[in-house]
Amino acid sequence: MGAPRDDKGVAGTLPDADTVAWIEGLQPPCDPDVQTRLHELLLRAARAEVSRRAGRLRVSGPELDDLAHQAAHDAMLAILRKLDTFRGESRFTTWAYKFVIFEVSGKVTRHFWARAAEPIDVEALDRLPDRFGFTPEQAAQSADLLEAVRRAVQEELSERQREVFVAVLLDGVPAEVLAERLDTNRNALYKTMFDARRKIRAFLVAHGYVDASEGR
Amino acid sequence: MTAANEGRDRLLRFLQTDERDVGCQKTMELLHVYVELVVAGEDPERTYPGVTEHLRNCGPCIDDFDGLLAAVRAEVERD
Numbered sequence: 395m396g397a398p399r400d401d402k403g404v405a406g407t408l409p410d411a412d413t414v415a416w417i418e419g420l421q422p423p424c425d426p427d428v429q430t431r432l433h434e435l436l437l438r439a440a441r442a443e444v445s446r447r448a449g450r451l452r453v454s455g456p457e458l459d460d461l462a463h464q465a466a467h468d469a470m471l472a473i474l475r476k477l478d479t480f481r482g483e484s485r486f487t488t489w490a491y492k493f494v495i496f497e498v499s500g501k502v503t504r505h506f507w508a509r510a511a512e513p514i515d516v517e518a519l520d521r522l523p524d525r526f527g528f529t530p531e532q533a534a535q536s537a538d539l540l541e542a543v544r545r546a547v548q549e550e551l552s553e554r555q556r557e558v559f560v561a562v563l564l565d566g567v568p569a570e571v572l573a574e575r576l577d578t579n580r581n582a583l584y585k586t587m588f589d590a591r592r593k594i595r596a597f598l599v600a601h602g603y604v605d606a607s608e609g610r
Numbered sequence: 611m612t613a614a615n616e617g618r619d620r621l622l623r624f625l626q627t628d629e630r631d632v633g634c635q636k637t638m639e640l641l642h643v644y645v646e647l648v649v650a651g652e653d654p655e656r657t658y659p660g661v662t663e664h665l666r667n668c669g670p671c672i673d674d675f676d677g678l679l680a681a682v683r684a685e686v687e688r689d
Contacts, residue, residue, distance in 0.1 A: 439681045446677060484642040491681040492642045495674050526624070528617030536618045543621070569670045581634040584668055588627055595625040608622055 413486040420477055432473070435487065436494045437466040443498040450502070461505070465497035472497070503570035518564035519544045525564055539603050546597035547590075555590040558583060632660035637671050645678045649686065 409417070419428030440462040448458060472493050480489055522540055523533040533540065547556055557576075561567040562583070567575075573583050598604045637644075644661050647654040655662040665672050 439684075442681065442684060443677045446680060447673075484646045487685060488642045488646055488678070488682050491678055491685075492638075495677040495681065496638070498677070499670070499674055522621075523617060526617045526620040528615075528621075532615045532617040535615055536621075539618060539621070569668075579634075580670060584634045588631065588633075588667075591625045592627045595622075595627070598625070604622060 409482040410485060413482065416486040416490075417477070417480065420474065424474070429470075432490065433466060433470055436469050436473075436490065437462060439491050439494045440465040440469070440498055443495055444502075447498065447502050461498070461501050465494055465501055469494035469497045500570065503568055503574070518560050519547060521564050539598070542598055542601060542603045543594060546594040550593045550597050551590050555586055555593070558586045559590045562587060628663045630660045631663045631667065633664060634668060634671055637661050637664045637668070638674070641671075641675060641678055645675065645682055648679060649682050 416428065416432070419425040420432065441459070444458050444462045444465070448454070469490070473490050480486065483489075522543060523536075528536065528540075547559060551559060554576075558572065561572050562569055569580050569583050573580050576583070595604070599606050640658060640661055644654045644658055647657065665675055
C-alpha cells in the first residue's frame with residue numbers, strides 16, 4: 395500500500411433490462427411499488443446476512459430481526475441518496491446488496507462495541523505464539539524469532555502502530571470497533587496495520603531472523 | 611532435516627505485505643463488481659489483483675465479500 399495499485403472499475407458496459415427498470419423506478423418521482431420491492435429485497439438480504447453473522451452477535455430472536463429491519467431501512471435511504479453514483483458496473487441489485495451488507499456489518503460492530511468495550515491490553519505480546527497456533531515445541535524452536543518480533547513491536551513500531559497491532563491481532567478487537575475507539579476508519583486502520591507488519595518483517599530480515607525471500 | 615513449524619510459517623505469512631494491496635476503501639468501492647466476476651465464474655484476480663491481495667489479508671473485508679457473494683448467489687438461485 396506504499397504505492398497502491400489503483401484497480402479500476404469496469405466502465406462502458408451496458409446495463410441489463412432489470413437494472414434499467416430499477417433505476418427508472420427509483421429516480422424522482424420515485425415509484426412507490428418499486429421502492430416497496432426494493433425494501434423487500436433488502437430486508438431479505440439483511441435477514442440472511444444477520445443470520446450468517448449471528449454466531450458472533452450474542453443476541454437472538456426479535457433483536458436480530460430488529461437489526462435486519464434497521465439495516466434494510468438505512469440501506470434503502472443510502473441507495474436513494476446515492477442513486478446517481480451508480481455507474482452500471484454491475485447489476486443494480488448487486489450494487490444495492492452491497493449497501494445492506496455494509497449496514498449489517500456496521501450495526502454488528504456497534505452491537506459488539508456496546509457489549510465489549512474492554513480496554514486495550516498492552517501486555518498481550520505473550521499471546522503471540524497462541525495467536526499463530528504455535529505448539530509448545532514450535533514455540534521453543536522459534537523462541538529467538540518470537541522474541542525478535544516482540545522487540546520489533548516494542549522498539550520499531552510507533553505508539554499508534556503498536557496499539558493497533560496489539561488490539562487487532564492479539565486482543566481480537568474487531569477493526570470496525572477499534573476504528574470507532576480511535577476515531578478513525580477501517581481503511582486507515584488497515585494501512586496502520588500494513589505498515590506495522592512491514593516494519594516488523596524488515597526488522598527480522600535486517601537482524602538475520604528470516605531471509606528476505608522467506609514467507610513469500 | 612528441519613521439522614515443519616506451521617506456527618512460524620503462519621507468522622511469517624502474516625508479516626508478508628504486498629504493495630499491490632489496495633486497502634479497504636478501494637475494495638469496498640469495487641466489491642460489487644468483483645463479486646459479479648466470481649459469480650460469473652471468471653477470475654477476478656486478473657482484473658483486480660490488488661483487491662484479491664487485500665481480501666487475502668483483511669478479515670472485515672473478506673467477511674463483507676462473503677456476505678455479498680451469498681446474497682447474490684441466493685438471488686441467482688431464486689431467478
